[in-house]
Amino acid sequence: xxxxxxxxxxxxxxxxLVDTHGKGPVAIRELAERNEVPKQFLEHIMLELxxxxxxxxxxxxxxxxxxxxxxxxITLGQVVRAFHGVLAPIDCVSVVGYRCCGQExxxxxxxxxxxxxxxxxxxxxxxxxxxxxxxxxxFPKAPKAGRKLRRSV
Amino acid sequence: xxxxxxxxxxxxxxxxLVDTHGKGPVAIRELAERNEVPKQFLEHIMLELxxxxxxxxxxxxxxxxxxxxxxxxITLGQVVRAFHGVLAPIDCVSVVGYRCCGQExxxxxxxxxxxxxxxxxxxxxxxxxxxxxxxxxxFPKAPKAGRKLRRSV
DNA sequence: TATATGATGACTATATTGGTCGTCATTTAT
DNA sequence: ATAAATGACGACCAATATAGTCATCATATA
Numbered sequence: 001x002x003x004x005x006x007x008x009x010x011x012x013x014x015x016x017l018v019d020t021h022g023k024g025p026v027a028i029r030e031l032a033e034r035n036e037v038p039k040q041f042l043e044h045i046m047l048e049l050x051x052x053x054x055x056x057x058x059x060x061x062x063x064x065x066x067x068x069x070x071x072x073x074i075t076l077g078q079v080v081r082a083f084h085g086v087l088a089p090i091d092c093v094s095v096v097g098y099r100c101c102g103q104e105x106x107x108x109x110x111x112x113x114x115x116x117x118x119x120x121x122x123x124x125x126x127x128x129x130x131x132x133x134x135x136x137x138x139f140p141k142a143p144k145a146g147r148k149l150r151r152s153v
Numbered sequence: 154x155x156x157x158x159x160x161x162x163x164x165x166x167x168x169x170l171v172d173t174h175g176k177g178p179v180a181i182r183e184l185a186e187r188n189e190v191p192k193q194f195l196e197h198i199m200l201e202l203x204x205x206x207x208x209x210x211x212x213x214x215x216x217x218x219x220x221x222x223x224x225x226x227i228t229l230g231q232v233v234r235a236f237h238g239v240l241a242p243i244d245c246v247s248v249v250g251y252r253c254c255g256q257e258x259x260x261x262x263x264x265x266x267x268x269x270x271x272x273x274x275x276x277x278x279x280x281x282x283x284x285x286x287x288x289x290x291x292f293p294k295a296p297k298a299g300r301k302l303r304r305s306v
Numbered sequence: 307t308a309t310a311t312g313a314t315g316a317c318t319a320t321a322t323t324g325g326t327c328g329t330c331a332t333t334t335a336t
Numbered sequence: 337a338t339a340a341a342t343g344a345c346g347a348c349c350a351a352t353a354t355a356g357t358c359a360t361c362a363t364a365t366a
Contacts, residue, residue, distance in 0.1 A: 006323080057344090061333055062341080063332085106188070210313090213310075213312085217311075
């Protein structure tokens with residue numbers, strides 16, 4: 001799973017709306033400037049967020065967007081899936097996007113990527129906008145890669 | 154990190170060469186058929202594997218490819234990086250591919266993806282062709298996502 | 307010497323990504 | 337009433353990445 005700009009932008013704006021939660025609607029222009037997202041691109045993103053029921057909009061001169069649900073009911077996993085489709089690093093380990101490669105019996109490395117999918121999915125489904133915004137530590141604690149992280153990641 | 158077909162193909166062939174290790178060179182045609190990889194596409198992949206020093210080639214009528222190094226000295230991480238560039242799900246948590254988004258001070262969710270990167274990198278750098286081929290359990294054990302895995306991953 | 311092998315650059319087709327443009331509808335401040 | 341701000345939304349476009357194909361050449365050996 002590689003995060004697209006679109007998903008990145010969506011998350012930026014959602015966390016912005018968590019900041020301003022309860023303080024009335026925020027104009028898309030303001031959201032675009034503050035989070036450095038091209039305004040006209042953001043329009044499409046906001047429509048998708050609205051379709052998902054995560055934000056609501058108020059038209060008119062004093063209009064704008066606001067969070068439509070409590071931040072602890074929206075997870076990073078939901079957002080990433082909505083914009084990205086799937087969390088799995090390869091289709092053959094995806095639950096929804098499963099597409100057999102016709103080589104399962106030969107495939108030796110599938111389980112490694114399945115492990116990554118499981119970890120990723122678990123982490124992202126536990127992470128709500130609220131918990132991440134509050135900076136609460138992630139559960140479960142991931143193993144540390146050690147001090148010598150010189151490799152290309 | 155989303156695995157491309159190219160990386161998938163590269164891994165298929167490498168594990169095939171682990172199977173046939175020590176039994177002489179295998180023709181690219183044979184590798185292509187057995188692993189269901191378009192032959193002419195595989196040619197380019199094999200050249201890259203050769204450039205990386207993982208396989209060696211023998212030209213001529215009885216030629217072909219064979220593993221140039223012991224399977225326990227080649228990791229999935231190395232292969233994926235060679236074909237994919239980077240393991241990180243987003244550039245701002247990448248070590249080599251680091252590209253600042255200009256929003257670090259505002260970014261609330263970076264650490265979640267960093268966690269995923271660290272886990273992924275650790276797992277893939279521990280997984281050698283030999284250990285994966287032998288089906289040895291991965292270290293460290295990833296947390297289980299529970300029984301109710303109905304969500305879209 | 308015919309025939310198999312690998313080596314390699316050029317080319318192409320398609321999908322995805324990351325947008326922009328133009329137009330319209332809605333609400334409110336004046 | 338109307339000007340000015342807002343969101344809604346479909347059409348279009350450019351760049352890039354992906355996933356190949358094609359044609360040609362070099363090399364080794366049966």
